[in-house]
Amino acid sequence: MSKIDIATDGYCIDKFIERVKNKIGDIAGEQLKQTAVEVVQNCVDVYSKIFGFGDVGATGTGIVSKSHKGKIADGTTGLIYGKVQSGKTNTTIATLALAQANHFRCFIVLTSDNTWLGKQTAYRFANQLDDGGPVVFNWEDWRSDPEDFGKNQVLEYINDTGVVLVSTKNVRHLDNLLTVLKSSRASSVATLIFDDEADNASPNTNEAKQAKKGKDVVPDSAVFEKIGKIRKEVANHIYLQITATPQSLLLQSLDEPCKPVFCAALPQPGNNYIGGDLFFADDSKYCCTKVDLKELDQLKKQGGKINPGNNWDIPPGLRLALCCFFLGSIYKIETANDPDAKYSFLAHIDHKRITHSTLEKVIRSFVIELDKAIRGKISVAKREQALKWLSEAYEELSSTATLPPLNDLVTKLEHKLRNAIPKVIDASNPDKEPKYNTGMNILIGGNRLGRGVTIEGLMITYYGRDAKQKTMDTVHQHARMFGYRQELLDVTRLFIPQHILEDFRAIHEADEGMRQAIGDDPNNMKITPVWVGSKLKPTRSNVLNPAAINAFTPGKAIFPPDPLWKALEIKKHTEILTKLLEPYTDDDTLHEVDIDLLIQILSHMPSRPSGNYPWEDKRVQEVLKAMKNMAGIQQGRLNVRRGKDTKGKGLRLVNRPAKDGSGTWRGTSGFTSPDWVNKAKKHYPDVPTLIVILEEGRKEDYWEGLPFYLPTLVLPKSKFVFMFNYSYESEEIDDSQLE
Numbered sequence: 001m002s003k004i005d006i007a008t009d010g011y012c013i014d015k016f017i018e019r020v021k022n023k024i025g026d027i028a029g030e031q032l033k034q035t036a037v038e039v040v041q042n043c044v045d046v047y048s049k050i051f052g053f054g055d056v057g058a059t060g061t062g063i064v065s066k067s068h069k070g071k072i073a074d075g076t077t078g079l080i081y082g083k084v085q086s087g088k089t090n091t092t093i094a095t096l097a098l099a100q101a102n103h104f105r106c107f108i109v110l111t112s113d114n115t116w117l118g119k120q121t122a123y124r125f126a127n128q129l130d131d132g133g134p135v136v137f138n139w140e141d142w143r144s145d146p147e148d149f150g151k152n153q154v155l156e157y158i159n160d161t162g163v164v165l166v167s168t169k170n171v172r173h174l175d176n177l178l179t180v181l182k183s184s185r186a187s188s189v190a191t192l193i194f195d196d197e198a199d200n201a202s203p204n205t206n207e208a209k210q211a212k213k214g215k216d217v218v219p220d221s222a223v224f225e226k227i228g229k230i231r232k233e234v235a236n237h238i239y240l241q242i243t244a245t246p247q248s249l250l251l252q253s254l255d256e257p258c259k260p261v262f263c264a265a266l267p268q269p270g271n272n273y274i275g276g277d278l279f280f281a282d283d284s285k286y287c288c289t290k291v292d293l294k295e296l297d298q299l300k301k302q303g304g305k306i307n308p309g310n311n312w313d314i315p316p317g318l319r320l321a322l323c324c325f326f327l328g329s330i331y332k333i334e335t336a337n338d339p340d341a342k343y344s345f346l347a348h349i350d351h352k353r354i355t356h357s358t359l360e361k362v363i364r365s366f367v368i369e370l371d372k373a374i375r376g377k378i379s380v381a382k383r384e385q386a387l388k389w390l391s392e393a394y395e396e397l398s399s400t401a402t403l404p405p406l407n408d409l410v411t412k413l414e415h416k417l418r419n420a421i422p423k424v425i426d427a428s429n430p431d432k433e434p435k436y437n438t439g440m441n442i443l444i445g446g447n448r449l450g451r452g453v454t455i456e457g458l459m460i461t462y463y464g465r466d467a468k469q470k471t472m473d474t475v476h477q478h479a480r481m482f483g484y485r486q487e488l489l490d491v492t493r494l495f496i497p498q499h500i501l502e503d504f505r506a507i508h509e510a511d512e513g514m515r516q517a518i519g520d521d522p523n524n525m526k527i528t529p530v531w532v533g534s535k536l537k538p539t540r541s542n543v544l545n546p547a548a549i550n551a552f553t554p555g556k557a558i559f560p561p562d563p564l565w566k567a568l569e570i571k572k573h574t575e576i577l578t579k580l581l582e583p584y585t586d587d588d589t590l591h592e593v594d595i596d597l598l599i600q601i602l603s604h605m606p607s608r609p610s611g612n613y614p615w616e617d618k619r620v621q622e623v624l625k626a627m628k629n630m631a632g633i634q635q636g637r638l639n640v641r642r643g644k645d646t647k648g649k650g651l652r653l654v655n656r657p658a659k660d661g662s663g664t665w666r667g668t669s670g671f672t673s674p675d676w677v678n679k680a681k682k683h684y685p686d687v688p689t690l691i692v693i694l695e696e697g698r699k700e701d702y703w704e705g706l707p708f709y710l711p712t713l714v715l716p717k718s719k720f721v722f723m724f725n726y727s728y729e730s731e732e733i734d735d736s737q738l739e
Contacts, residue, residue, distance in 0.1 A: 006041055056103050064187070080242045104192045105190055146180045147179050150183030178233060195242060197242070231257065273484055274485055293499075296466065345460045416439060436456050558712070559672075562607055563708075587644055627716070680714040
């Protein structure tokens with residue numbers, strides 16, 4: 001597609017970037033502007049191709065020259081695929097300001113149906129666009145008489161400076177917005193629609209019901225229908241979906257208006273961003289897994305071991321997390337330039353209000369008792385115990401922070417700790433939003449502190465939300481620990497159980513793979529999700545999105561974390577594989593073979609599923625079938641390694657997790673050497689490579705004296721993202737128990 005000339009400067013965009021640079025620095029400010037240029041360039045090009053040239057761009061008129069009629073125009077839906085907590089609102093504002101310079105005149109901003117978040121968004125747009133920008137209105141401005149408001153206020157500006165219309169995704173508010181658009185004749189000007197968190201509420205949540213009963217019986221979901229009417233009203237428009245979790249959007253049918261057809265931008269966060277690469281690395285110092293499942297059960301279960309009246313009866317993981325927060329906060333309070341700075345601790349372990357209440361009582365009791373102990377107001381034994389716990393936290397933080405002596409921090413803490421009062425942020429709290437104090441803040445909640453919410457000064461996160469069935473995009477949105485807090489990095493920690501960490505890690509890797517696949521050709525998004533596994537239909541009843549999905553990351557090496565190896569389990573398999581693999585000699589050769597042979601080989605290397613780790617035997621075999629039948633990949637590579645030093649008798653694994661055979665393998669290359677994996681990626685990136693190693697199985701290595709084979713599959717770097725769901729049923733949540 002040829003590029004249309006666009007303006008890359010303008011009064012409003014220049015003022016906004018100047019203001020932003022004062023907060024995030026010159027480099028990050030320039031990165032933000034370049035992202036806006038990229039988005040606007042894509043929008044101008046797509047608009048011009050679909051609706052005709054001359055309406056938008058550097059020399060555009062802003063006036064629709066050829067009105068589109070009928071259904072929503074194909075190809076008008078784009079995706080801004082930002083990272084969680086990476087500043088997507090700033091990206092939207094910068095894009096809007098630059099789009100104004102390129103003669104878009106009507107801007108519609110759709111936000112979460114959370115009044116607090118909606119007002120926050122509306123305020124940010126009005127505040128940041130006040131220098132030469134469009135006039136900003138929100139749903140409360142026109143709610144009493146939307147028709148009159150459109151005629152007498154919006155119409156005044158829509159052909160002049162342009163207007164921004166902010167609305168929550170509430171059916172009544174969207175109805176009023178539609179009236180405003182009609183009465184202000186918005187269809188006569190070029191329009192840009194921003195749908196924030198577009199995967200939330202905007203897709204047709206009745207899709208699965210319609211598939212069963214038919215669209216004549218089941219209508220489209222209300223929000224989806226209203227957004228469709230708005231898009232038809234301002235027919236000459238570009239619709240930009242903004243989200244960090246586009247799985248449900250990419251899984252839409254090809255003819256669905258919610259499916260993005262081009263990627264407007266993959267904005268890269270600035271240098272100050274803290275993200276998944278930091279927390280989910282194998283050896284991360286910022287992630288602490290000293291949170292036992294038992295303590296989460298205690299906190300969630302009424303009548304359990306936790307007794308809020310016994311002040312010291314607090315689970316050790318939560319205790320360590322709180323002590324780290326207290327010491328880290330005091331350290332920052334004493335060294336920060338801002339005396340009014342706020343520091344936060346977030347506890348997110350459940351969606352139920354009754355759990356929040358228990359957690360609040362446990363933390364409050366502990367804070368009171370710890371405060372009295374360090375001030376010497378109770379027994380010497382309890383003061384010594386308190387200092388011991390603080391010493392453990394001091395040791396934890398010292399691995400990344402250069403702290404002053406512990407005694408100095410404790411002395412300062414004596415004057416501050418009593419003000420660290422925990423706050424529950426859920427439906428029972430009339431404030432509906434965090435009310436921060438200067439200094440230490442302890443926040444307890446769930447969904448209300450989830451999607452779209454930025455926690456001020458977040459330092460310590462205690463996370464234990466462990467739904468029976470996990471939804472990839474929902475879990476990813478819980479990553480409140482991400483964001484621009486570089487100044488707090490040295491004392492930042494994520495406290496999380498090991499198995500939930502593995503879920504986050506797998507989701508992060510799948511997300512990075514999705515970004516890589518899209519990034520190969522963002523302007524012509526051909527990425528195709530392919531379902532694999534025994535259950536091919538989405539499992540949630542209300543949206544075309546699996547209830548527990550993950551993805552095999554393009555170009556990644558995967559392996560079974562818990563392979564079978566005992567003689568009774570694998571003797572016959574070893575005999576069959578020895579004959580089947582006999583022709584493939586030489587450890588260094590990657591033989592070209594048919595995909596069916598790879599599937600046959602894998603069928604004789606059984607393993608046990610391990611949590612939400614991607615490998616599951618039948619699923620992996622289905623992936624290879626999908627590569628052949630759907631992606632058109634007929635051939636793969638086979639590399640059999642039996643050990644040169646042993647003259648083909650087998651290798652001796654050095655990274656076994658436990659001598660007794662318990663536990664699972666983790667890491668990036670499993671049983672293989674990273675060099676073997678990298679060789680396959682380098683020379684054969686477009687086809688799957690199966691690396692098979694023969695383990696000697698010596699008894700002195702705590703095996704059973706029988707050789708056996710282990711697989712590692714290197715996935716091709718393709719435009720297919722292979723998605724699957726872990727289970728058959730989704731977790732049903734009782735809305736009355738939500739925050």
